[in-house]
Amino acid sequence: MTTFDANGITLERVREYVWEIPQEDGMRAPARVLASEALLEEIKEDKTLEQIKNTTHLPGITDHAICMPDGHQGYGFPVGGVGALDAENGCISPGAVGYDINCGVRMMRTNLTYDDLKGHEEELVDSLFANIPSGLGGGGVVEAGVDTVDEILARGVDWALEHDYAVEDDLLHCEDEGMREGADPSKISQKAKDRGKNQIGSLGSGNHFLEVQRVTDVFDDAVGEAFGLSEDQIVVLIHCGSRGLGHQTCNDYLRKIEQQHQGLLNQLPDKELAAAPAGSQLAEDYYGAMNAAINFAWVNRQLIMHRTRQVFERVFDRSWEDMEMDLLYDVAHNIAKKETHTVGDGEEREVYVHRKGATRAFPAGHPDVPKAYRDVGQPIIIPGSMGAGSYVLRGGANSMDLTFGSTAHGAGRLMSRTQAKNEYWGGDVQQQLEEQDQIYVKAQSGATVAEEAPGVYKDVDEVVRVSDELGIGDKVARTFPVCNIKG
């Protein structure tokens, strides 16, 4: 048997790209890592493997915990982690959802080509930067009262539709039509609502960005056509989450769970995995709050998309409808969701699928895939770094068997933010991208550009190759950046 020794943790090769940490001690299931050896060499460098192993101590862990090819260390549970926890006998863990609840990406198509945009790059990037709120702190497209925040939390993009920030077609091209069932605004603290009320329609900071891109390759013509993608076409990618509201909500529930469920906490190898037992009041409360924060993030991305349409209208002097600026799809990267899956012994079980830094990847025919894409599979959007371009994939035929219908979410970091700032200077990164690659970057903070320099990320091509080879998410198209704005 081929093994891979990673600083004291031994992985057994199940087959190509599938590695297993066998069950031992307090583990309730094995852990799996889906990666090439090249990616595994990078993954082993931080606490990712220890964390995915720890995850298997959670009650109700089903089949195996899974680390995606872009996995890296996170709070308790790795970013790039998938864990299905039994919804009846298991638990739900805020750290396994992530601080930024429903951090995610959406892609909007246009009918513009790269030639239409050439010569307008600086005007476009300046106008996007001036009109789309970004950076830390407050200021959004909408400044809301508390009643409005409650409406957004309860109804998601349906609220945006009512207030003319969305059209019906936008809802039809979003998971859950932009409205999570079971959202309970009363389970979000006043403090979280106060943090969120002036951040509705704002990018935030860190790795969040808005990028205008051109399609460089379409690998699958039939699926590309179903997704409305063709070479040289301009698309817009929006990556952001639930800002201070989601962050505060995660924090609120971690503290509550630590206080009320110490018995379970003491059984876990890491306090950061704090979880509420399925069926407990706190599990129900967190699920209601998390679903509400998910709606908030969807509205956030919707308002940014709305404002982007307005900016394009001014720069190109045409209506957004005329430029066919339609939503391709919106994917969540940090969520837990009650789903029914066929588990190891062939039984159908309801599980809380935690996807943290992982994307749902439902295949063709799955009833939860929007009608527009049901015949080809769910679109998956995987952003690379700002120098490397991004991918569009479709849910693969093997995802339900291998990964509870999931795949990777991005390139994944290679080094910490602190380390990145020692290695790079923001101004130099910006200049190099513009001179070498004609990529126009505008940011609130030079430090953020250094933290997000292309060199701090893993090779997105390799991450996507593994997803494609495993048949969990199949390559459809590739894009390359033109303009990028960030916090």
Place this chain on the structure above:
DNA sequence: ATGTAC
């Protein structure tokens, strides 16, 4: 990711 620490 984040009113960039509690």
